Amino acid sequence: MNILGVSFDYHEAAAALVQDGKVVAAALEERFTRKKNDPSLPENAIQFCCEFAGLDFSNLDYVVFYENTQLRFDRILRASFFDAHNRENYFWPAMDSWLSRRKFFPEQRLAEFLRIAANKIKSIKHHQAHAASAYFCSPFEQATVLTIDGVGEYETATISKAVGEEIECLRSNRLPHSLGLFYSAVTAFLGFKVNEDEYKVMGMAGYGEPAYYQAFRDMFDLRQDGTFAIDQQYFDFIHPVNIPYTTALVDLLGAPREPESPFLLGATANGSDDATVRKSKHYADIAASAQAVTEEVILHMVSSAIGQTGIRDVCLAGGVALNSLANGKIRKATGGRLYVQPAAGDAGGALGAALYWNACVLGETGRKPMESAYLGKSYQNVDIEAALRESFTTKYELVLDEDELCSRVAMLLKKGAVIGWLHGRAEFGPRALGARSILANPLIADMQAVVNKSIKFREAFRPFAPAVPEEDGAQIFELAEIASKMDPEYFMLSICKVREEFRAQLPSITHVDGTARVQLVSPQTNPRFYKLLKAFGTLAGQPVLLNTSFNLRGEPIVETPLDAIRTFEWSGMDYLVLENYLIAKE
Amino acid sequence: MxxxxxxxxxxxxxxxxxxxxxxxxxxxxxxxxxxxxxxxxxxxxxxxxxxxxxxxxxxxxxxxxxxxxxxxxxxxxxxxxxxxxxxxxxxxxxxxxxxxxxxxxxxxxCRQGLDEIEYPHVDAHVFNRLAAGLGNERMTYFPYGYTSQYVGLGPIDAFGHRIAGNLSDYAGRDPSHVLIAIFGGSAAWSTHTLHDEMFSTQLERRLNEYCERENSPLRISVVNLAQPSGVTLNDIISYMLFCFEAKPDIVIAHCGANDLAFGQTSDRYLVAEHKIVYQFQFERWAEILECGTDEKVTDLQWDNIPILTYPRQILEAFTSRIKQFEQLVAQSGKHFIAGLQPMIFSKSQYSDMEAEWMAQNEKIFWGPVLKNMDYLYAELLGKYPTLGCEHFVNLHQAYGKYSATESLFCDAVHTTPQGDQVIAEIYSEYIIANMLGHFLQS
Structure with a gap:
């Protein structure tokens, strides 16, 4: 049974192929088109998935779209058509986009592209897709499933009980009461891009104190059944035209932060004027407060959900599930196991759509947990050589022996080199997990500044994540109990404390609040990356590498060797490893 | 009339x-x-x-x-x-x-047609006449032409240089008459200044004032041979075309921005292997000539132009050509100054007017190319601190001392009259300190 899941038309278009219950391939469209958060019909991703499995489109048994378009349109219509102001400012512009991009007919567009019968194209609800993406990829036989995001059709969060092949939705939150949109509104207020920069708020939160906790907390009414309501006077979630918050929020918190304005706290604040530092602290406090309340709402939902299902093991999906600070707290608070879908955002909806159809509609049993996020495309030597020729790159070596390659790269890293690393199948989801990564030595004091400034060209306050061999993790980090290789720590989805005695030693991956978003690496899922970490540990004393996504600011993670060369050339990276090719800056 | x-x-x-x-x-x-x-x-x-x-x-x-x-x-x-x-x-x-x-x-x-009032040399030679016949469809940057350039800012010659009179008049001049020729793109051409405001005129004035003050027998003339959108390769050709008789004593290549901008958009093979950087509009010419069709196959504009090359290739191409230009001038026994032109990001802080321009145009002007320019400048100065030239004037660095109180830019590249004044000051100080003495001795 070949089932293709697809998500598109909002943001993060993606495709995923499920064969007999197993996820065999998945990719985001943005990686191929090089347009960040590309929402278009994921032709390239679909093509890749089918090619990977050796399928023609005609071999697909079902193609499942991740959303009910009619319900989504119904929401927009009801929310804005009957009021003249909203009709003018929100409804008609939305309709322009819907009509010009044929958003009414995703199933028809899929059938046309794939040239298959229309009756093979199905669709499910947005949060069903999210829930399935978490539960059916988890190692659990039964679970409490939470989905939390901005909005699906009408729903913004759901609580479900999953047993065997069934997922039963128990509760749901509906628009306008959305935790995801609340967090996005704060993201916008802090001068960042909505649906893209939410993780910057998390980074900023580390610098602040929750001074506005009560102000934010008072906006929420947390209910016994796990749902919640948000005081709408501060937000415009239903028909936001430019910004999703109202003047009431500005009255409450003061002026919003100007995009790209200086943020100077901690080490970056040295010598800065007091006014800028005070302003930065103010915005950091807002971030910390919003983060604290978000965590509280999620924990409330989780504990209430567990109370209703009686199942302590929890699955999470939806964009809010990428809030790794919150995930770390859940790990501590519930005492049960936690599985977070690595592609928790809308891209994961593609995965969930296919899995839902397979299990919940077709009743197929024998599901297979998703043990790694390496579901994308890999490249062979012939592809790399072509890219080297095409880019007129001449200074490179082919190092066929993997041990030699790892020890040479480890030595370069020890000496302070920043290295682009492309190996194996690309990751599915937003995290770089050692397949498309930029690596550096976290033992070097100013490495965070070097990578932020010269490599990634991003804000100085943003922290970097560490990768560490699984057996060494607990020695350096205060990890929650690791239950399986599908725990959030294997996918860089949970934040924990760096042990006190290692913080000074690992300044580049220790955030200002002493935390890190650790990635445990196992020899089974990424043997070469594991080997590199071990080689680095032997040389440098600690088997930890700074691991950040292989991209420049505002660009998608690299996909092809040529993308990697381009990113390498346009940044301050010193070396590039493309599989077995070691390339130096000329 | x-x-x-x-x-x-x-x-x-x-x-x-x-x-x-x-x-x-x-x-x-x-x-x-x-x-x-x-x-x-x-x-x-x-x-x-x-x-x-x-x-x-x-x-x-x-x-x-x-x-x-x-x-x-x-x-x-x-x-x-x-x-x-x-x-x-x-x-x-x-x-x-x-x-x-x-x-x-x-x-x-308000009318785009070509006539002799707007283009006083439109009938001077065949290429101007042909361009005039094309009306508004004239081809940008066609050699020998000038009709796509701004006019009315002051004297202009039949090739679009902002000079009065003929270059050949300088041939055989007295040794005490020092001729300085400015090369570069539109920033050197100085698109937002009238003739007496542009830095070449201000430079001439400052140097002559200095000579007068010092009772020096030297007399200085500065000619502006820059061409809008020109890259160093164009300057080399211009130098050979127009300076073989006048033989300027000092050549200033006031450059950087165009080489690094068009270097990003030029064909990777040509840049990497042959150091050839060109205006992407040339590809349209080739299309017309080679395809024999009026239908646009490519429609390259700043906002959709792909970035094809890598910094090392762009920087190598630029510095190789600058070095070549220096050698060419040195072979005539003359002096060469490489001047790295300032860009808006050279300033430590924007004035209100500059900030307003950036807010409105940063994402439009030069499309994706602009955002790479400060990186390329930093890489350039990191790898080639003097561009490999004996005489190097770093205007980019010099502009770093200017902040919000001075409005030196009309856009990301082109300077205001005040910005041109700063440039003239910097070049005149450099020439006085390093070169004028040489002419007195000889």
Whole structure:
């Protein structure tokens, strides 16, 4: 049974192929088109998935779209058509986009592209897709499933009980009461891009104190059944035209932060004027407060959900599930196991759509947990050589022996080199997990500044994540109990404390609040990356590498060797490893 | 009618809040086109008359009602800060030559046709004549042509250089007459200055003042041989074409931005293997010539141009060509200065006007190319601190001391008259300190 899941038309278009219950391939469209958060019909991703499995489109048994378009349109219509102001400012512009991009007919567009019968194209609800993406990829036989995001059709969060092949939705939150949109509104207020920069708020939160906790907390009414309501006077979630918050929020918190304005706290604040530092602290406090309340709402939902299902093991999906600070707290608070879908955002909806159809509609049993996020495309030597020729790159070596390659790269890293690393199948989801990564030595004091400034060209306050061999993790980090290789720590989805005695030693991956978003690496899922970490540990004393996504600011993670060369050339990276090719800056 | 036949012109203001200096500059620009004007009148909508009269006491100002628009063969609609003008409905465009003056005081002829008033050398040679025949479809950057360039800022020659007279007049000059030639792109050409404001004129003035002060027998002339959008490869060709008789004693390559911008958009093979950087518009020429079709196969514009090359290739191409230019000049026994031109990001802080421009245009101007420029500048100076040249003037660095109080840029690349003044100061100081002595000795 070949089932293709697809998500598109909002943001993060993606495709995923499920064969007999197993996820065999998945990719985001943005990686191929090089347009960040590309929402278009994921032709390239679909093509890749089918090619990977050796399928023609005609071999697909079902193609499942991740959303009910009619319900989504119904929401927009009801929310804005009957009021003249909203009709003018929100409804008609939305309709322009819907009509010009044929958003009414995703199933028809899929059938046309794939040239298959229309009756093979199905669709499910947005949060069903999210829930399935978490539960059916988890190692659990039964679970409490939470989905939390901005909005699906009408729903913004759901609580479900999953047993065997069934997922039963128990509760749901509906628009306008959305935790995801609340967090996005704060993201916008802090001068960042909505649906893209939410993780910057998390980074900023580390610098602040929750001074506005009560102000934010008072906006929420947390209910016994796990749902919640948000005081709408501060937000415009239903028909936001430019910004999703109202003047009431500005009255409450003061002026919003100007995009790209200086943020100077901690080490970056040295010598800065007091006014800028005070302003930065103010915005950091807002971030910390919003983060604290978000965590509280999620924990409330989780504990209430567990109370209703009686199942302590929890699955999470939806964009809010990428809030790794919150995930770390859940790990501590519930005492049960936690599985977070690595592609928790809308891209994961593609995965969930296919899995839902397979299990919940077709009743197929024998599901297979998703043990790694390496579901994308890999490249062979012939592809790399072509890219080297095409880019007129001449200074490179082919190092066929993997041990030699790892020890040479480890030595370069020890000496302070920043290295682009492309190996194996690309990751599915937003995290770089050692397949498309930029690596550096976290033992070097100013490495965070070097990578932020010269490599990634991003804000100085943003922290970097560490990768560490699984057996060494607990020695350096205060990890929650690791239950399986599908725990959030294997996918860089949970934040924990760096042990006190290692913080000074690992300044580049220790955030200002002493935390890190650790990635445990196992020899089974990424043997070469594991080997590199071990080689680095032997040389440098600690088997930890700074691991950040292989991209420049505002660009998608690299996909092809040529993308990697381009990113390498346009940044301050010193070396590039493309599989077995070691390339130096000329 | 020839330009010299026009005696009467009208400036049409949209409101009363026009700056006197701005209006003077507009009038000055008008005289560059029409040198024999006897009278330049000013009018304003009646509602603003009192305010205008109060603000501009040096001018005789009329209200619209008492202005006989039909009497003026030349009119300039002075646009306000937002680019808005008035009086269009009162002027007969068939009888009057109408211009718009923008916030920089630059005059744009409202009809795009080519004539000898706008393009005084349009009939000078075959390529200008052919370009004139193309109307608005003339090809940008075609060699020997100048018709796609700005006009009316002062003297211009048949090739679009901002010089008065002929370069050949400098041939065989007295050894005490030092000729300096400026090369570069539109920033060196100086798109937002009138002739006496551009840095080459200011440089000439400063050096001669210095010589006079010091009782030096030297006399300095500075000629501007820059071409809008020109890269160093164009400068080398221009130098060979136009300087073989005049043999300038000092050549200044005031450059950087175009080489690094067009270096990003040029063909990777040509840049990497042959150090050839070109304006991407050339690809359209090739298309017309090679494909024999009017249908556009490629439609490259700044906002959709792909970035094809890598920094090391761009920097190598640029520095190799600069070095080649230096060698070429040195072979004639002359002096060469590589000047790294400033860009808006060279400043430590933007003025309000610069910040406003950035906010409105940063993502439009030069499309994706602009955002890479500061990185390329940093890489360039990291790897080639003097561009490999004996005489190097780092204007980019020098501009770092200017902050919000000085408005030195009209956009990301082009300087204001004040910005040109800074450039002239820096070059004159360098030449005085390092080169003038040599001419005295010889």
């Amino acid at each position: 020839k330009a010299t036949d026009y005696k009467l012109a009208l400036l049409v203001l949209s409101g009363g809040g026009v700056d006197f200096a701005h209006l003077e500059r507009v009038r000055h620009a008008l005289y560059y086109r029409y040198p024999n004007l006897d009278l330049v009148d000013v009018c304003v909508p009646d509602a603003h008359l009192a305010l205008a009269r109060q603000a501009l006491t040096a001018f005789s100002i009329r209200g619209f009602d008492e202005t006989k628009f039909w009497e003026y063969p030349v009119a300039v609609i002075v646009l306000d800060k937002d680019g808005q003008g008035v009086g269009y409905d009162k002027i007969d465009f068939n009888l009057c030559r109408v211009y718009e003056a923008d916030r920089w005081g630059m005059l744009r002829y």
